[in-house]
Amino acid sequence: SAVISQKPSRDICQRGTSLTIQCQVDSQVTMMFWYRQQPGQSLTLIATANQGSEATYESGFVIDKFPISRPNLTFSTLTVSNMSPEDSSIYLCSVVDYEQYFGPGTRLTVT
Amino acid sequence: AQSVTQPDIHITVSEGASLELRCNYSYGATPYLFWYVQSPGQGLQLLLKYFSGDTLVQGIKGFEAEFKRSQSSFNLRKPSVHWSDAAEYFCAVGTGNQFYFGTGTSLTVIP
Numbered sequence A: 001s002a003v004i005s006q007k008p009s010r011d012i013c014q015r016g017t018s019l020t021i022q023c024q025v026d027s028q029v030t031m032m033f034w035y036r037q038q039p040g041q042s043l044t045l046i047a048t049a050n051q052g053s054e055a056t057y058e059s060g061f062v063i064d065k066f067p068i069s070r071p072n073l074t075f076s077t078l079t080v081s082n083m084s085p086e087d088s089s090i091y092l093c094s095v096v097d098y099e100q101y102f103g104p105g106t107r108l109t110v111t
Numbered sequence B: 001a002q003s004v005t006q007p008d009i010h011i012t013v014s015e016g017a018s019l020e021l022r023c024n025y026s027y028g029a030t031p032y033l034f035w036y037v038q039s040p041g042q043g044l045q046l047l048l049k050y051f052s053g054d055t056l057v058q059g060i061k062g063f064e065a066e067f068k069r070s071q072s073s074f075n076l077r078k079p080s081v082h083w084s085d086a087a088e089y090f091c092a093v094g095t096g097n098q099f100y101f102g103t104g105t106s107l108t109v110i111p
Helices: none
Strands: A004-007 A010-013 A019-025 A031-037 A043-050 A068-072 A075-080 A089-097 A099-102 A106-110 B003-005 B010-014 B019-021 B024-026 B032-038 B044-050 B056-058 B064-068 B073-078 B087-095 B098-101 B105-110
Touching: A004 A089, A019 A031, A019 A089, A019 A106, A031 A075, A043 A068, A043 A075, A075 A089, A099 B032, A099 B044, A099 B087, B003 B087, B003 B098, B010 B019, B019 B105, B024 B073, B032 B064, B032 B073, B044 B056, B044 B064, B044 B073, B073 B087
Parallel strands: A010 A106, B010 B105
Antiparallel strands: A004 A019, A019 A075, A031 A043, A031 A089, A068 A075, A089 A099, A089 A106, B003 B024, B019 B073, B032 B044, B032 B087, B056 B064, B064 B073, B087 B098, B087 B105
């Protein structure tokens, strides 16, 4: 099994600013995933991040808004840029190793 | 396209009563199937999974689920619900490295 940690666990940010969320895994994984869970909603995949290549974004998500880094096999960051209140969500990092493991999430509130 | 349907948005049961949460999926082959639980303010926790073999799967916290290929269903059951089971439950389908989540079922347990 994989153990995933995320930083920060929560933050309150002002409109127009950016926040970078860090995801650390205790083992090397090829693919890491970033999800968004808006209040009262299910999980929506933002992008898939492979080490050494550009992230692959799902429909409705763009790199300028959600730039992702994947410098090595155990770490990734997601930046939420130029935030608006609509970006208030829980952001989850995830990896797959036969089953899917999730980080504890980052609860973001944009005021 | 793959999809996961959880037809019940919200369910209320009395403590000690039995529970069944419905999940239907759409996929061309037999997928990997999962149930996750998300308690208020908490991350996602895997309850159980089905990859192959016995279609009745036992999970943690006394939960079980049955895979029925003919009905494309993977319903979650518990014979006696505890107050601590109040949470959001998500069914998910895994196909390779892609996971698709249902919209979730919110469970309320009344004393």
